[in-house]
Amino acid sequence: MSGELAIHHLGGGLGLGPNPFGRDVANLALYRAFARHGGFDRLHLLTALETSAEEIAEALQGASPLTTEIETGSLLELSRARQAGTLFRGKADLAEMAWARRGPGLDSAYSLVGLIHTIAPPMTREEIAQASLAPVHPWDAIICTSPSVHESISDLFEGWTDYLGERFGGPRRPMPHLPILPLGVELDEILALADRPDVRQATRTRLGLGDDDVLALWVGRLSFYEKATPQPMFRAVEEAGQIAGRPLHFALAGWFPDASHRAYFEAAGRAYAPNSTLHWIDGNDPVLLGEMWAAADIFLSLVDNIQETFGLAPVEAMAAGLPVVASDWDGYRYTIRHGQEGFLAPTLIPSPGPPSVSLLRRHLQRIDSYQAYAGQLAQHTAVDIGAAARGLADLAVSPELRKRMGAAGRARVREIFDWKQVVVGYRDLFDSLAEIRRQAPAAVPGPRLNPIHGDPFRDHRSFATLSLTADTEINLRPGVDPASDPALNSGVTLDTYGEAWRLGRVELTGLVEGLQGAGWRRVGDLLATVPPPARARTTYGLVWLCKMGVLDWR
Secondary structure (H helix, E strand, C coil), X not given: CCCEEEEECCCCCCCCCCCCCHHHHXXXXXXXXXXXXXXXXXXEEEECCCCCHHHHHHHHXXXXXXXXXXXXXXXXXXXXXXXXXXXXXXXXXXXXXXXXXXXXXXXXXXXXXXXXXXXXXXXXXXXXXXXXXXXXXXXXXXXXXXXXXXXXXXXXXXXHHHHHHHHHCCCCCCCCEXXXXXXXXXXXXXXXXXXXXXXXXXXXXXXXXXXXCCEEEEEEECCCCCCCCHHHHHHHHHHHHHHHCCCCEEEEEEECCCCCHHHHHHHHHHHHCCCCEEEEEEXXXXXXXXXXXXXXXXXXXXCCCCCCCCCHHHHHHHHCCCCEEEECCCCHHHHCCECCCEEEECEECCCCCCCHHHHHHHHHCCXXXXXXXXXXXXXXXXXXXXXXXXXXXXXXXXXXHHHHHHHHHHHHHHHHHEHHHHHHHHHHHHHHHHHHHHHCCCCCCCCCCCCCCCCHHHHCHHHCCCCCCCCCEEEECCCCCCCCCHHHHCCCHHHHCCHHHCCCHHHHHHHHHHHCCCCCEEHHHHHCCCCHHHHHHHHHHHHHHHHCCCEEEC
């Protein structure tokens, strides 16, 4: 069992801004789970921006200090991935990481593990499919968060590799390992927020609820084009009130991706739930959100969008002890068992064929945005409003049923979806992939660059007259004085651009001074006098000096 894990994190810090995407929330929660419950001695957070280990540790720790050591580094530091044995990415795109591993011949040095958050955007699907073309191996994996995702991605790879076989020949179907591992929640933290009778009473009083009133709750982005069409939820709440004999309250705790959309939601609420009391709660406020977990009686989420794949909010609701009424959609049917933790309302979509292909092509041709594409599909995805209303009404009239289903949900989270349990599955996966690596044949292809995205000076070598090689000869241009030449002395701001990739000015000056009176010098002979780690920066420095008119070449 490896005591280290490397995490590929494209950003710098781990903070969440306003209106966060579920992907970012889930990744941060997973990284915290690795640090708090994963049993790792050390986590390497590899980023594109310089970030301190102290800052990352502060973002990951909970009520008590971490026992896991946190180190930070650059995404280019493959030695850290090799040291850890696994490089994890909270995204499903492994192709470029695989080529980066292939370049220095590290194919079997460590495993690559990605995580699927959505499979709807065409660009995301293309990124996932690239795993069949990149040097991805059986010791690499892309994690599916639910059986629905696994089925869909398996179909994607089968169809894609069938096409590759037809196009290029060959019987192999290269694809990564596709394990199923859910997302999770910090059960104890949500439980502490939900089980506060005094907060429950105060919040319900503030919202105008009596002791017998029933409050249904939604948590998440209030986006009709990327999350859920609100009209079915409003109608289900209204019909449930009619069945139960008294109106329900419905609180929407979330945030609008576009502030102007609030008016759309409010108008839909007045039209479809005229006798139900609606409450609009700022879901970006953690205090208000915590109060809603304590105040609510039922959780409602009739998601109808292909952007959704797992659905963390219903799991949070179960952790809070709330029974759930949800659409029978993707990951929801994995987390919620109909009749046990709540009720699932059946869903309906059109058969494949026109015009759905046209909707996709309009997006692929950049006529429609992704939001328009997903939103228009969602407008033609139906959720059984009657079933949802009956489930809400049954729960509304029976405190005992709410209590029983809420307790079942909390028990299910404790058994399966608490991060303490989920990270055990991650550790087992990492260890099994390491064992596959150990048993793999020793003959692994050596260093090789991606033919599409390789070395830009290789890919564009036909642009130039010559390439600098060991046999290229250089000489100080006539009349150049190292002591006064502007490239070495003037401090021109433009001369500093890109200087991180070449020798510094002091080193370049020393190099030029060494060429005085030396005549034509072969580059290979010059590099032989330079320590190997500095040779690349020396060659870039030589070309820059040629560019600035300090040196001649032949």
